[in-house]
Amino acid sequence: MNLPEKYLASMKEMLGDDFESYLNSFDDTRLYGLRVNNLKISTEDFLKISPFKLKPIPWIENGFYYEEDDKPAKHPYYFAGLYYIQEPSAMTPANVLPINKGDVVFDMCAAPGGKSTELAAKLDNTGLLITNDISNSRTKALLKNVEVNGDNKICVLNEDPKQIKDRFSEFFDKILIDAPCSGEGMFRKDNKLIKAWEKTGPEVYAEIQRSVIMSGAEMLKPGGMMLYSTCTFSKLEDEETIKYLLTNRDDFELVDIKPYEGFSHGFEESDSDKEMNISKTVRIFPHKMEGEGHFVALLKKKGELDPDNNIHFVNPGFNNKVPKEVTDFLDSFNFDYDSKYINIRGTYCYLVSKYMQEEKGLRIIRNGLLLGEIKKNRFEPSQALAMALKLKDYPNVIDLDVNDERVVKYLKGETLDCDDFTDVKNGWVLIGVSGYPLGWGKFNNGQVKNKYLAGWRWM
Template identity: 45%
Template sequence: MELPVKFKEKIQGLLQDEFEAYLDSYSFPEYQGIRINTLKLGKEAWDNICPFEGLEAVSWCKEGYYYQEGDRPGKHPYYHAGLYYMQEPSAMAPGAYIPIEEGDKVLDLCAAPGGKSTQVGARLGQTGLLVSNDISATRAMALMKNIENFGIRNSMITAETSERLATKFKGYFNKILIDAPCSGEGMFRKNENAVKSWETHGIEHCCTLQRIILEDAYTMLKTDGMMLYSTCTFSPEENEGMIEAFLEKHPDCQIIPLTGVGGIKQGRPEWSDSKKDTLSGALRLWPHHLKGEGHFVCLIQKLGEAFDETKRLSIKKRIKDIPILKEFIETNTHLDINTPIIELKNKIYLQTEDAPDLEGLRVIRSGMYLGEVKNKRFDPSQVLALAYPKEMFKNYIDLQIEDANVIKYLKGETLLIEAPKGFNVIGVMGHPLGWVKSQNGTLKNLYATNWRMM
C-alpha cells in the first residue's frame, strides 16, 4: 500500500536503522486472534473442545491465541456461546497489562466495540463493577452485545463524553482504561480510511481529545488508583509526549514501569521534550518486532488525595419484591440472587451492591438485563441464559457440536426436540446459548432476533 510521504519521513526519522524492517512489515500476513472467556472455561476445558487447529499463544495475553487464515471463529457456535472474543493480538495488551484486582471499580472510558471491556470483565470474575462507556450510542450498542455475550453480570454501559462522566464519578474508580482516540497509524495496514483520516486531519485534533480525556480520567480516579493509557498509533506526540505533559501538570502521579515480553519494546524517552528515563516504563508494540499491528501502553498511578463524591443509587427492591419474577426464578433456575434490582418500564435490571446513580447520563444498560414483565408473565433475557453455567438451570438441553439443531437454533428456527414443558435453556457442549419454550414436542425458539446467525 502507499503510505503518506509525510508519515514515511517522520517514521524514518524516528526508527532510522529499523525503518526498512518497519516498511517490510506491511507485506506480512494480517494477524488475527481470539481471546478465551475465562468466566466460562479455563485453558484445560478449552483445549478439550477447541475446534481450531494450529492455534499459537499470544505472548502478552495468557488467554489470547493467533488463529489460522481460513478459520472462521465468528461463525462457530462457541462464539455465540460467548466462549471467546475475536481481537487483533496487539490490542490485547492494554487489558492484559492493567492490574485488575477482585472487587475493583473499573471504567473503560473509550470501550467500543468491547474487546478490552470483555477482557477486564473476565478478569474481575463477576466482582466489583465495570462501567463501559463510548461516546457513540451506536457503537455502545455493539459494546453491549459483546458484554452480554460474555455473560458479564457486574456491568453498566453508558454513551457519554468523558467530561459528563467526570461530573458524576469524582474519585470513584480504582482502575481506568483509556484506549484513546488517536491518529491510528497502527491501523494503516488494515484500514485505508485510517490513512485518509491521517492525511486530512493530522494528529492535533486527536491530541486535543487525549488531553481532555486524561484530565477527566484523573478526576475520576481514587487515591492510589491506576489508569492505563493506550493508543494504536506510533506518534510520540500522542504517546510519550502526551504522558510527559500530563505528568508535568500532575506531579502527584507517576508511571508504574511495565516490562515487555514477546517482542514488546520499552517506551522511547528520547522522543519526548524532557527525555526523562521514567518514560521507558511505557511499552511499544511494533509490527516489525511482533505479530500484531501496533500499540502503545502506559500505566499511571495517582498518589494525590481524592475524595469519592459519587452519589449511590437508592435501591430497595429485590427479586422477592416482584412476585412474577420470583416465581420465574424459582420455577426455572437454581439461582439465589440477593443483589438489588431496578425496574424501568417493565424491564428489570440486576444491580451491584452500592451501585452508582447514573441519573442525567445517557445510559445504554443500567446493570445486567434480566428480562421484561409483559402481560402478567416474565420474558427472560438472552443474557440471563449466558451469564450463568448450565447447572443453574432446572431444564437444560445440551447438544453436541455436530448436531444440526445447534445451527438451526442460532438461525432462529423451531426445533423438534422433546423437553420438559415450559422454559428450557439450550446449549452446546455444556455451554448455554439461550432460551427455548417447550410445547407439544416442539421448542419455540427464543434466541434474540438481532443475534441470529444469517
C-alpha cells in the first residue's frame, strides 16, 4: 500500500517503537462486524437463530465479528432489521455514550446511520432521536436504515449544525458527534481514502470539526453528555479539537470511559493537557485491537439534569382532523398512539414525538414515524410502520420460515401463493420471517399482492 510520506512521518512520530507493528497490521486480514439490533431482538435470542459464524467483539456487548463468506447483507434477517453491518471500532461511540430511556438525543453527523440505530435501540422507542446529516444524498441512506431498524420516535434532518444551534439551544440531553474527518484510521480497510487524504488533509477537517463541536456545545443541556469521535489518527483532528472546546468552553469537562484491554489513552504533551485530563480520551489502534483506527472522547456539560423536571420541550400537538380511515386502521390492532400527535402533510400521516419542536424553518427528511398514506378515502400503511411493529401486534399475519423460498420472493416484490395459511383473512396482511416483520401485503383468497417497498427490494 502506497502510504504518503507525510502521513508515515506523523505516525512514526506518534507511535515511536510501535510504528513497525502498526505498519505490519496492514498485512492482517480485514475484519467484518455486525451489531444486533436490541430494539427488535435480544442478543441471546439472535444467537439462537443466527446462521453465521460469529465471534464476540469483546468491548461491544451486542457486537460480533463475522466471516466474509457469511454475506449477512444477503440474508432475510438483515431485511427484517435484526442487525446492522458495521466496522467493529465504529460501534464504540454509540456504545460509550450513556443513553437513558426518555432522553432527547441528537446524532449530529449521522449518515449512513449505524450509530443512530444503536442510539435508538438504547432509547427503546421513548424520548426523541433527532438524526442529522449535512449531505442531502446521504440522508436517504440514513432514513432507510433508521426505518429498517424499527425506530418510531425519530426526526431525520438535513442541516448544517451551525445553522440550527440557536433553534435547539440547550435542547438535548445527549449528543453524538461522529465528525467528518480525514479517515486515516480507515486506510487499511479502504485504500481509496488515501487519495482523498492527499487532496483534503487534517487541516481542512480540523476547521470543520471545531465548528461542529462548538455547535454541539450550544445545543447540549447543562448536565448533559456529548460524545465526540473520529476515524482518524491525526492529533489535530482528535486531541487538538477537544482542547479547542475545553479552552473556549470552561463549562465542559472530560469524563472517564470504561477501560478495555487494548484501549490507548489520548496523548498528553503539556501541563495544560494534563489539567484538561486529555488522557481520558480513548484511541483504538489496529495493531493493538481487532478493529480499525478510532478516537473517542466523552464530555459532560457542567451542571446537573433535574430528574424530576428534565425541561423537555413539549409540543402541544397538531390541529389536524385525523381521518376516520386512519384511526380505524390503527385501532384495529395493538398500537399505542395519541391522535393529537398525528400530523397530516398532504396525503401522508406521521406520528410525531411530543418532544419535537415545530417543523417550520427546518429541512426535514422525515419527522416522526410515517404511518401511511390516505388514498381516495382508504388508508395504505407504510413500510416504516410495518418495521416498527411486532408480529403479535397485528391480527392478520403470514409468518414464513426463514428457509421458505417465498421469503426471498416477497423481498423481490413478487406475488405469493399462500393458500396454506387458512386462518388469514382477506385484506391487509403483515408478512414476517421467523417471527419478525418484513412488510405489508394484500391477501385475497390465498394470494398475496406484494406491497414491499420497491426501493428496499432484494437485488
